Amino acid sequence: MTDLLQPGQRLARGVCRHLRSLDFACVEEFTPDRGLRVDVMALGPKGELWVVECKSSRADFTSDSKWQGYLDWCDRYFWAVDSAFPCDLLPENTGLILADAYDAEIHRMPDLHKLPAARRRALTQRFARAAALRLQATRDPEMTLA
Numbered sequence: 001m002t003d004l005l006q007p008g009q010r011l012a013r014g015v016c017r018h019l020r021s022l023d024f025a026c027v028e029e030f031t032p033d034r035g036l037r038v039d040v041m042a043l044g045p046k047g048e049l050w051v052v053e054c055k056s057s058r059a060d061f062t063s064d065s066k067w068q069g070y071l072d073w074c075d076r077y078f079w080a081v082d083s084a085f086p087c088d089l090l091p092e093n094t095g096l097i098l099a100d101a102y103d104a105e106i107h108r109m110p111d112l113h114k115l116p117a118a119r120r121r122a123l124t125q126r127f128a129r130a131a132a133l134r135l136q137a138t139r140d141p142e143m144t145l146a
């Protein structure tokens with residue numbers, strides 16, 4: 001199964017497994033707003049929203065120019081990388097998760113930047129709809145979207 005996944009998807013899988021152990025629910029490849037797609041959006045037990053961007057190489061990181069646009073859509077922002085990644089490239093004020101396809105570990109917790117209440121509500125609803133629609137699609141893959 002992991003052989004079919006791209007390197008970033010393997011990291012996302014390990015991240016989601018770890019965050020689940022912390023009682024977070026995760027949606028991969030989530031769109032918080034038009035033109036933005038985060039690798040992992042995680043919803044915590046107290047309603048906190050975390051964004052995790054998975055970077056599989058230096059080139060993958062340096063080619064990402066949109067990441068700062070994600071900061072307005074989460075309470076905490078993390079990078080997830082493997083143990084071979086040059087972590088000194090990552091901004092100090094962001095979180096750091098070391099991951100592989102099977103698990104992960106938070107190495108640096110970023111500061112909390114609480115979302116405004118209206119944005120949190122709208123984002124939580126978007127998260128719930130995305131999760132429900134994906135579940136429904138797995139149960140009924142022939143379903144048509146109207």
